[in-house]
Amino acid sequence: FSGPKKPTTKFDIKNMTEEEYFEARMVEHAYNWRKEFDLAMDDLEKREKTLNYEDPQSLENAKKEALRRAGEKMNKVLKDEGINFSVDTARSNSDTGGVVFVDNDTGKAYLTLHGKEAGYLNLFTGNAQNRSAQAVNDLDNTSVARAGITHPFSRDPVPELYPGIDAQADELINHYGLDKLKIVSYSNGGPKHLYLNRTKGISGTS
Secondary structure (H helix, E strand, C coil), X not given: CCCCCCCCCCCCHHHCCHHHHHHHHHHHHHHHHHHHHHHHHHHHHHHCCCCCCCCHHHHHHHHHHHHHHHHHHHHHHHHHCCCCEEECHHHCECCCCEEEEEECCCCCEEEEECCCCCCCECCCCXXXXXXXXXXXXXXXXXXHHHHHCCCCCXXXXXXXXXXXXXXXXXXXXXXXXXXXXXXXXXXXXXXXXXXXXXXXXXXXXX
């Protein structure tokens, strides 16, 4: 098994608008972005030996560098595919599972929330490539389990499980404005999407 599972939803491309087509592609690329992030974390830990998971500052620095590398990789992929979008690395967040793709023609930003099982799996063992990949898979599985037992009077688990999501959304609203911001989500990204729609008024597609 190689890498994270890709979305399995069948899309009727013939009946899609151009925006709907790109949104479907962004979901797939959100998984690819997470893969590149985990591979960068792997390099920083095992090859470059600059990442120590037990050192909070080392971990924070590694995440910033991995975000930068993942953004660069995805920008090249998008360019090679002829898609005039780019990754807003400064406002993407590996802890929330939210990568921000920006339409370079319109300036519109898409906060794209991947689903579960996004953590990169080793090609040979089928296990999580590293602690980074395992952590996101464990977190998203917990989110799915919590969502399954919630009821209308339950406290929303999203801000507890993804504590950076409010700050990320606020920064995106301040930078792009609500009229230039949209959420695209898949699978476990759905509860986060609903939370942000309810608390921040951000519209989107799930």
